[in-house]
Amino acid sequence: MRQLKITNKITSRESVALDKYLNDISKIDLLAPEEEAGLARRIREGDEEALEIMTKANLRFVVSVAKQYQNQGLSLSDLINEGNVGLMKAAKRFDETKGFKFISYAVWWIRQSILSAIVEYSRMVRLPLSKVGAYNKVNEAFTSFVQEFEREPTHEELAELLDIAPKEVANMLRGGNKHLSMDAPMSSE
Known part of the structure; x- marks a missing residue:
């Protein structure tokens, strides 16, 4: 008789992709406040490479914020995607001369993007x-x-x-x- 193997996790295509994404971003180093300030100046001057470095270094934070909004009508990967949009907006608008860390500024933009997506996509009829x-x-x-x-x-x-x-x-x-x-x-x- 054939033995059935029971696993704790049923692997779907989405969860495999999400697991790979989480594994990949866990390898990216965080930035020191001085590095953030330098990158912010370069971003204001239009440096796309600086924008990429700043956002990649903060992707883990987006995941932690997105997890707070699970089970509200969107998948975790969709929440992360929307949070990443907010992270990009924050990186483009960040002013290092105000004396705040980038992530303290970015959290508002990340949450706003996620909340807007929940409102927009999780209902049958969109509400204001x-x-x-x-x-x-x-x-x-x-x-x-x-x-x-x-x-x-x-x-x-x-x-x-x-x-x-x-x-x-x-x-x-x-x-x-x-x-x-x-x-x-x-x-x-």
Whole structure:
């Protein structure tokens, strides 16, 4: 009888490529603050090689930020790609004369690129960033209420917490669902 071999990881094409990418970027040396400053000056002068060096040295940081946004509708590789776009923007706009490390400046650009991609691509219908922010506030208030009182809040309780109309809370909770499956069981309501 043939023996089956059970492995912990099912290797898909995407995860193999991602594993190779992570392995490759782990070999790139980090930059000293003086090197960052010199590269930033060269980037402002239009030096493409300096831009490449600056971004490659910080790719690991993009991965660590991207991991914080997993399971929100985009794959890790897509999140990393979007974070890399933000890293490139940051490298082009960084001003070393302000006295900050590059990565302290770049984190905002990386997060913005990732959040914009999540908003843009993870829903069936694209919502404005301000609406997504409002949905997130309602969801955070809902979660906090459940943790504190060990029950789900009413729309009125959430409205009072957020200082908005109960009808608005109801609309946000109803409209905040990403999408429904045609195979999902129907509720008894």
